[in-house]
Amino acid sequence: MRMKAVIRYDGTHFSGYQIQPNVRTVQEELEKVLQKIHKGQFVRVHASGRTDQGVHAMGQVIHFDTDLSIPTEKWEQALNTMLPADIEVLQVSNVYDHFHARYDVKEKEYRYIIVQGKRRDLFRRHYVYCTPHQLDVKAMQEACHILEGTHDFSSFCGSNNNQQDDKVRTITEAWIDRDEDEFIFRVRGTGFLYNMVRIIVGTLLEIGRGERLPEELETILQVKNRIYAGDTAPAQGLYLWEVFYE
């Protein structure tokens, strides 16, 4: 029986989603708990994709297979009782046998939270990116508009992912909202390259500070070279917000 679960996690104390030796990862915590529930039998967990160290998730999706006949509400309860305080299962459902959390993704939404203020907010230091600079939200909105559509995003791809040949991706929606001192960047697309959202945010910040014009984004896309985009924005402001399936 294949189970799908929507989970959220605080990425602060994880070395990312994906399992790796000698560090704490979300995947390992999930698999450890499932192994306990299955009385020692290993259960592989598949996610919609990985998230990096310090990146949070509000709606990560995973799937796993089980022989146990536990009602879905009990699954949620059992997992939440056994999982550490920084991972939470929001919903568990029974899906058809060919559902795949990664291969069946239709779109993903990420959000990035920026707080503008002279002082960084001590209590949100792991959850937002603080900047002392004034940001021109209108210029940033213009830039968002240029990002929408199908483009080769080579300029917005971190160097860890050189093996990926095709860097054409489609952003269906990109926009930025301002609520007093808080700026929320939301981006929805069919696929994202390594560090793509964080490099986009780093570039938007330069535009917001007036160091670049919004239309420079067009040139940056055209040159297909990482060095022309802005810095990679820090991990702690980024959230994998929602994963969409058919």
Next chain:
Amino acid sequence: MRMKAVIRYDGTHFSGYQIQPNVRTVQEELEKVLQKIHKGQFVRVHASGRTDQGVHAMGQVIHFDTDLSIPTEKWEQALNTMLPADIEVLQVSNVYDHFHARYDVKEKEYRYIIVQGKRRDLFRRHYVYCTPHQLDVKAMQEACHILEGTHDFSSFCGSNNNQQDDKVRTITEAWIDRDEDEFIFRVRGTGFLYNMVRIIVGTLLEIGRGERLPEELETILQVKNRIYAGDTAPAQGLYLWEVFYE
């Protein structure tokens, strides 16, 4: 030269304010940094009072003595550069030689944040207290009113502090505000007993849930016995908000 500083800290990863062997405390971090600034010479830090493990501060006040002639803005900078990310100095000023951060306190304000919701907010688990119960804010407000004034608060004193004989304290203001699902309890007074605010909040929660009537607070005050008050509310919702001097 005596310096006064207003500081804030995230209490999550501290075993409280006061220095103790083998655990991480706010006082030790402050004294370590001051010792470095004074080239190895120990500098004692005095605070307005201690805070317990997990309790936060938005406006704790400390004082220390120094021979160094550093301008006040440089003090702020130097301290913030060297302090860990969960302590921040908001303001440093030069005060008269007899100022004392603890003895000269006129009033203190504490706040306690409660969030009502079916699910606890994963990202605020260290910063608020989450309850799934509906709370009657009007009943809680009535109870706050009863607390105001000068009373013997023996019923609201944690057992760690039995050596304190006089348990008469004055609460100058106690009120609770609701903002959607968030309840903020604010209390201002000339002095507080050990765990007093958390026991008051625990009792207010019972009143908010309808398990007790607001007027029972009068009886609880009269009996002067800790067992008649509510549970001690968890540390993570509590903030030492502001300390007032002459």
